[in-house]
Amino acid sequence: MNTQSTAPYISIDNLGKSYGQTTVFEGLNLTFKESGFYSIIGPSGCGKSTLLRILLGQEAPDRGEVRLEGTPLVPFPSPHRGIVFQKYSAMPHLTCLGNVMLGLELRESPVLGRLFGAARRRARDEAMAWLRAVGLDHAAKSFPAALSGGMQQRLALAQSMALKPKILLMDEPFGALDPGIRADMHQLLFSLWEESGMTVLMVSHDLPEAFSLGTRVLVLDKPDPARPAQITYDLALKPRPVQTHLEKAQALAPDAPQTLS
Numbered sequence: 001m002n003t004q005s006t007a008p009y010i011s012i013d014n015l016g017k018s019y020g021q022t023t024v025f026e027g028l029n030l031t032f033k034e035s036g037f038y039s040i041i042g043p044s045g046c047g048k049s050t051l052l053r054i055l056l057g058q059e060a061p062d063r064g065e066v067r068l069e070g071t072p073l074v075p076f077p078s079p080h081r082g083i084v085f086q087k088y089s090a091m092p093h094l095t096c097l098g099n100v101m102l103g104l105e106l107r108e109s110p111v112l113g114r115l116f117g118a119a120r121r122r123a124r125d126e127a128m129a130w131l132r133a134v135g136l137d138h139a140a141k142s143f144p145a146a147l148s149g150g151m152q153q154r155l156a157l158a159q160s161m162a163l164k165p166k167i168l169l170m171d172e173p174f175g176a177l178d179p180g181i182r183a184d185m186h187q188l189l190f191s192l193w194e195e196s197g198m199t200v201l202m203v204s205h206d207l208p209e210a211f212s213l214g215t216r217v218l219v220l221d222k223p224d225p226a227r228p229a230q231i232t233y234d235l236a237l238k239p240r241p242v243q244t245h246l247e248k249a250q251a252l253a254p255d256a257p258q259t260l261s
Helices: 048-056 096-108 117-133 149-161 179-196 207-213 242-252
Strands: 010-019 022-032 037-041 063-068 081-085 167-171 199-203 216-221 230-236
Touching: 010 048, 022 048, 022 063, 022 230, 037 048, 037 207, 048 081, 048 167, 048 199, 081 149, 096 117, 096 149, 117 149, 149 179, 179 207
Parallel strands: 037 199, 037 216, 081 167, 167 199
Antiparallel strands: 010 022, 010 063, 216 230
């Protein structure tokens, strides 16, 4: 994994977002170092997904600013910022291989959206390498409808990772998976993060998941329902082992449910 710099990689200054008369959050100030794994938890309606959409460039804040490496974040998506949603986002008419190749082809040929000859062979080889990395090389010719939920989420990871994003944003990526499959996905994600050195920001409702994966856990909450959400806890974690983080989560809230609703 890459060594983290002491300077902020992502800076969020006085961020505010409203929808009509409802202010989701106001005056949000955060910094994230490069190559960290950040878990963002909190009850529904506190703006966790909204914050991810702003970082992705899908939405613009109403107030304040987000900077990436000191430069204001451009408010539209970029291949340097990958996204994995809870709902699978594969193209249903393309095979697994075709779905991973699509991003590579659009990156290299944004007008035609297709490569030819040696360039296409290189893209195919790269896509197959990522399918192998997530354990889907045997399903390269399968269509998304033929995949289980865990396999579709592996495909979503391969799609994002193939573009080598600097930042990977994840919005409840494992919420729909069974516990056993979720544990496998945790190990896969953690391995990919360690190998790539990318910066991960993951929204989750699952406390053990947040503590087992994150190097820092932030709680976005509304202590007063009439006021905008704010960061109520910001906990830095030591590196793994996983069990240490799980025990810390249980020690902080031994009688708490395993999810936040």
